[in-house]
Amino acid sequence: MGEKRCQYWLPKKNRLCSNAPLHPSLFCGNHTTRSHVKWIPCPIDPSHQVLEENMDGHVKKCPMLKQTQALSLEPYYQKGINSGTHDSALVDEPDVTSSEMKRNLVYALTLHQFSSLLSKIRAIHTSSCKDMAFSYKVPEACDVWMKRQIDRKLPYQEKHVLQQASILGNLEDLGVLSYSAQALAKQKCSDSLLDSNNNGISAVVEFGAGRGYLTQILADCYGITKVFLVERKSYKLKADRSLRQIQDLTLERLRIDIEDLNLNAVQSLRGIPYLAVGKHLCGPATDLTLRCCLGENYDQNSGTEHIRQNLKGIAVATCCHHLCQWKHYTNRSYLMKLGITKDDFHAITWFTSWAVDADHGSTLSDDGFLQSPAPPDGNVESLLGAECVEDIVRNMKPLDRAALGFMCKDIIDMGRMLWVKECGLESKLVKYVPSDISPENRLIVAKAE
Structure with missing residues (x-):
């Protein structure tokens, strides 16, 4: 009998595993x-x-x-349509550069190269990101959620609702959303009147939707009547059930990777003014989303209107920059003009993980200044007696590491925002909540002109 059993001993059960x-x-x-x-x-x-x-x-x-x-078999599935492209000169370039590979790349730098890279990051951040505004907006339209006056039994976590409300508040501040739509919804006005008072927006596409509660607030507070939730994973406790209880609201969940979504081929979205949103789109998911909405990768011979023409606004809260990939990044030309190479980009993305090293309550402000152990002149040895970059990294103070991480996040997101602007949208990059609510507090918000 024992020979037919797995020979792994289970100490808590005091016997062998019973599996074959x-x-x-x-x-x-x-x-x-x-x-x-x-x-x-x-x-x-x-x-x-x-x-x-x-x-x-x-x-x-x-x-x-x-x-x-x-x-x-879905018409909107097109493998890799939003993935970006490799460098043409690098045929053997890997699809994904792992965190371990990025770390090894940083540790392989000489002390002078490491010091020069930090000086470059500081100079770029000072010149390009110094005017980033703090824009924490909690609109009146979201009072029904802020005061927990929810008819349906929905999960409520204040820190998430504050983030969601501020995302919508920044859209309202930019003129994409209108509070009058919420008032009209309470009065049960007709859909046509509702649309005309909400800048013509009746639909929302939420990327990386998860459970869909950002869209839930949009539907409750601004009268959105057509919902598309894009998410590759399956979740429990979704907002779908409560969304379907809203009268005249239609919901379509697209279980697909954003990288493979041809938004122009979503038949039910064609011809409908829509808003694209996403909360905490991890790493390259932000780039994939922006390219999905604004890229030109669609069938030129289809004879159909490109979905971009109906895009009215974008609000994307970025996250997990350490996962970003050179292949997917939307604005490589911007970085290269600043002297940031592909290897520099990988190092910068690795540094971004340090943004969560420190206490984000009172110790480090969002405008923390980098006081790096590596001075601009490259004379690292005289300051620390360090023999390698790994020694410097190990001896950096948590506040300095966090400040460097925030700077790198800002540089990455600034390039994304400028790419959206190059696509013809009025756009800005803001800090939409305090760091003690979430250290991942950068928001790209844009309005079609």
């Missing part, structure tokens, strides 16, 4: 050590791994198989 072992291993799939067998990413869904010997059977019954097959 995987031949020729003595252990089951749960307890087989990865050193004894080869695990490879599933070709259907690389987020999980499978034993190489089981791959043929797994691909026929992978839980993601039916969803992937169904998605491939």
Whole structure:
């Protein structure tokens, strides 16, 4: 009997695992050590791994198989349409530069190169990002949420509602949204009258929607009547049920990676004025979203109106800059004009993770000044006696690391905002909530002119 069992001992149960072992291993799939067998990413869904010997059977019954097959038949699915392009000269460029690769790149710098990079970051931030405004807006239209006067039983976390309200407040401040729409909604006015008093906007596309509560506030407070939620994952406790209870509101959830979404092929969105929003779009998801809304990657021979013509406004709260990739970044030309190379970009994105190193209550303001151990003249050795960049990084004060991280975030987001402006929209980059609410507090907000 013992030979047919996995030989992994369960100390809490004082017995062997009762699962059958995987031949020729003595252990089951749960307890087989990865050193004894080869695990490879599933070709259907690389987020999980499978034993190489089981791959043929797994691909026929992978839980993601039916969803992937169904998605491939959707007209709006176009693999990699918003992904950006590699450098033409670098044929073997990897799709993703990992955090480990970025760290190794930084540690491989000489002391002088590291000092020069910090000086460059400081100079660019001083010249390009010094006028970034603090714009914490909580509009009157969101009172129904701020005072928790919600008819439906919805999750309420004040820090998230404050962020969502300020995103909408900045759109209202820019003239994209109108409070009069909320008043008309309370009076149950007709849809046509509602639209005319909300700058013609009747639809919202929320990218990286998650549970969809940013859109929930939009629908409750501004009378949005057509909702598209773009999210590649499945979530519990979604706002979908409460959204569908709103009279005359239609909801469509697009379970797709933003990288593969051809927004122009979403039939039900054509010809409808819409608003594009996203809260905490991690890393390259911000770039993919901006390119999805403003890029020119669509079928020139389709004879249909490009969806960009109906875009009325954008509000994207950025997040997780350490995940950003050179391939996806929307404004590489801007960085290169500033003397930032691809390797510099990877280093800058790695530095951004330091923005959350320090206490964001009272110790570090959003305008924290970088007082780096690496002076502009490159004379690092005389200051620290350091032998390598790793020594400098290890000895940097948390406040200095955090300030450097914030500077790098600002530079990345400023390039994105300027790209949106180059696309013809009135745009700005603001800090939309205090750091003690969220250190990820940069917002790109834009209005179609």
